[in-house]
Amino acid sequence: MHLSTKVNTMEFSGTMQISGKAKELKAQGINVIDLSVGEPDFPTPQRIKNAAIKAMEDGHTGYTMASGIIPLRKAVGKWIKDFSGVEYNTNEIIVSNGAKHSLYNALQTIIEVGEEVIIPAPYWVTYPALVEIVDGVPVYIDTTSESNFKITPNQLKDAITDKTRALILCNPSNPTGSVYSKSELEEIGKIVIENDLYIISDEIYSRLVYDDFDYVSFPSLSPELKKKTILIEGVSKSYSMTGWRIGFTAADKEIISGMGKLQSQMTSNPASISQYAALEAISGPQDDVEDMRKIFADRREFLFKALNEIDGVKAENAKGAFYLFPDFSSFFGKSYKENKIEGSMDLAMYLIAEAKVATVPGSVFGAEGFMRIAYATSMENLAEGINRIREAVSKLG
Numbered sequence: 001m002h003l004s005t006k007v008n009t010m011e012f013s014g015t016m017q018i019s020g021k022a023k024e025l026k027a028q029g030i031n032v033i034d035l036s037v038g039e040p041d042f043p044t045p046q047r048i049k050n051a052a053i054k055a056m057e058d059g060h061t062g063y064t065m066a067s068g069i070i071p072l073r074k075a076v077g078k079w080i081k082d083f084s085g086v087e088y089n090t091n092e093i094i095v096s097n098g099a100k101h102s103l104y105n106a107l108q109t110i111i112e113v114g115e116e117v118i119i120p121a122p123y124w125v126t127y128p129a130l131v132e133i134v135d136g137v138p139v140y141i142d143t144t145s146e147s148n149f150k151i152t153p154n155q156l157k158d159a160i161t162d163k164t165r166a167l168i169l170c171n172p173s174n175p176t177g178s179v180y181s182k183s184e185l186e187e188i189g190k191i192v193i194e195n196d197l198y199i200i201s202d203e204i205y206s207r208l209v210y211d212d213f214d215y216v217s218f219p220s221l222s223p224e225l226k227k228k229t230i231l232i233e234g235v236s237k238s239y240s241m242t243g244w245r246i247g248f249t250a251a252d253k254e255i256i257s258g259m260g261k262l263q264s265q266m267t268s269n270p271a272s273i274s275q276y277a278a279l280e281a282i283s284g285p286q287d288d289v290e291d292m293r294k295i296f297a298d299r300r301e302f303l304f305k306a307l308n309e310i311d312g313v314k315a316e317n318a319k320g321a322f323y324l325f326p327d328f329s330s331f332f333g334k335s336y337k338e339n340k341i342e343g344s345m346d347l348a349m350y351l352i353a354e355a356k357v358a359t360v361p362g363s364v365f366g367a368e369g370f371m372r373i374a375y376a377t378s379m380e381n382l383a384e385g386i387n388r389i390r391e392a393v394s395k396l397g
């Protein structure tokens, strides 16, 4: 069978492989605690589901404008303005099939073959894959837990070459939960302007920020930086709507028009019913978003303490998203029965086999030594999952 080199050399999403393994075990009736998931465990709020039903009953079941219905694009503009003060016109906003699709369209629109895109590591697994799909070249900046997994201005300067076109910043970060402060973003912004780069600011977790952290959206820094920013947003995480597949991009109108052209040829519009659901999500009462955020905040506190109580685990607390990224490297080189732990992938496989707990190894995010633990699951599951991890790692010697 002939497959293209591009597809042959591509890998399945690492996070999806682990959650796939967890689902497989669950299907065999095994009680697996899944701390690997990247989606909220809450049902989509009822008001949003009702809006979808109404959309169907009202006959909104045909094609829409490829870039999304005007009322939704207007509402996205207002939603962004209410959150960060940044104003976008309707022709500066496009609705796509999930934020992943928004990212693909954005990269395909701005990257020429062989151009470099800077990706801070640890990174969300999809970024390098998407850059490669559009024939760009991912260039990584390694960060450490000492800098809270954030890049420094000098690191960014050092990574820039005459082929650099863009920087992808995930803020708050998947997988680390780190959030950049205003002054940190300003320093990055200066370098972006000096080197005439685009910044793809993935802010899909922007509404999931804790400890009253003063979250700053990248395009709000200055009108000049707004022009260089491709803002990626969506409803998947903060409205618990992962399956509805709606993502938003806000950027300069020429970029949005380019993305619209691409989308009109590739997928046409995102599902009409999902668009009406997203319209209700972002323009209806927002109490449910805050209720979910508070639940995440409590779980984060619990998980942070519980992880640090495990001998050999070091966890930093993170200000955003729904992940912690603790250091498990002290277990490397140890073994139990036939299980030898050489790295985070071995540890993830050991935890799933021995403890029936799914976690994601840091290696898939380009950060060996760490494990991504999601707290998008109930407190009971978190407590049970941590107990099982503690027991399994204590057997390693």
Ligand SMILES: Cc1ncc(COP(=O)(O)O)c(C=O)c1O
Pocket: 038, 097, 098, 099, 100, 101, 124, 170, 173, 174, 202, 204, 234, 235, 236, 242, 245, 246, 247
């Ligand atoms: C950082 C980040 N960006 C984008 C996405 C994609 O979101 P969507 O499900 O809307 O495609 C995810 C989902 O895991 C994510 O973690």
